[in-house]
Amino acid sequence: MPALFFQQQLVITKHSVQPFNAKTILLFDAQFLNVDEFNLDALLSPFELTVFTRRKSNKAKQEYLATRLLLKYLVKQTMPQFRELASNHISSEFDEQSSKLLLHITGSNTVLSSCLSHSNGFVGAALNHECIQFGFDIEKISTKRPFIKLAKHFYHLDEVNLIRQNPERFFRIWTLKEALAKATSQPIAKLLSPNVFNQLMLSKLTAVSCQYKEFDVSVVSNQSTDWQCSVVNSIDQLRSVLHF
Template sequence: MPTEPFWPITRVFLCHADTLTPLPNNSALQQLLGDSEHQRLNRYQGKRYREFLQSRLLLRQALSSTLPGTLPPNFWQITERTEQSPLVHQAVEAGWHYSLAHSRGMIGVVISNDGPCGIDLEYQRRRANIVELADQWFHPSETKLLATLTNLELIAAFYRLWTMKEAFIKAKGSSVFSGILARTHFVACNPTDDGKDLYAHSLELPTGYFSLSVVCHHPPANITQGYPLATAKTITPRVTTYIIHQS
């Protein structure tokens, strides 16, 4: 496997945990998952069990379909880490970046050799404390904007901003407690081609119930939805790109 990628690419993979039918048997899981993955998987039951398992299977297939060479899913050695994305040793050594997200059974993976990347996915549920959350975590310019919106517009705008912030945090390898959320705000733009800056890309999914954002240097070149990847469909969501400002 080459240690220096020779073309820039960023891909996004989406699927729902319900597509994992039937579940792999114990023998297949023993051959595929590492010790730390088994330890974490065994802490879950029901939907959470299925969601965690599907995310690790999707990550492996995504890596195998993206990185150069013919690499089977069981090639990837994954180590779980507390409050961080799992460590995929061979991908990191080869200079690739990746990020995972999940919400209400929907799972997202972004893979890139074009620098750091982050992904966040949130189900747009109604909540009574949107204004309070924005006051605590958002930039003043964003709270002012949200104050002018009502009902569905408010919900969509809140989750669009939230997912962009979370994706930015993941791309920076930071945490929600670092202060980045409140210092960061976004301005819609046309990205440059210099590849030096990270941009936030908001993707409008066909379902309409989820907000999805990816932070990377260039908009994702390919987005698929479904599992296994051999039957996944390429989708073309509307993408809005934002400059990331920190103050």
């Protein structure tokens, strides 16, 4: 059964504005984003600006800005009633009670659940309109890490044995655990030692995964097969919708 989880079933395509699927995870390489080129006051809410300014490294600022632009783009593309809303009237704020990143829209009672992931400058963002159990994770594959040593320390023995056969499986197992943690609102520390494949079965959740360039991507949901990934090649693809 675990062999199914190592198949490359997740579809990743280049982004196009139309047609647009609400169950889309937008992916973007933020490392070339020049944050100084943007009018941040017009794009980020006052709360987001406060969080952004607390980010110390340029990489952290790039990832934060990129994920927020992707989320606001998704709101405008999937909810036509907010298409003309100023981007700084959409605010992303983490909710401790639900362990979810929620989007609040000025002048509206609408609150949207979302999910983010980032690894080494590569970021992903998605909305969860239906508030289903859903989570995804991105992790850069590094062949220099001590796979077996790490796996022995953190993972289930059955998972360690799978990694012995193929070291890159370490990252597939990791993204599955992270995605499951987000889908079920559990801390990742609680899901490190249990067998993730058994946990997925017990949770009655499905998972699809793939490798994209040097990254492993996994999606966990009770409707995982409905989700797709779309790569934004340039932030300019968002310009006409976000008006920057």
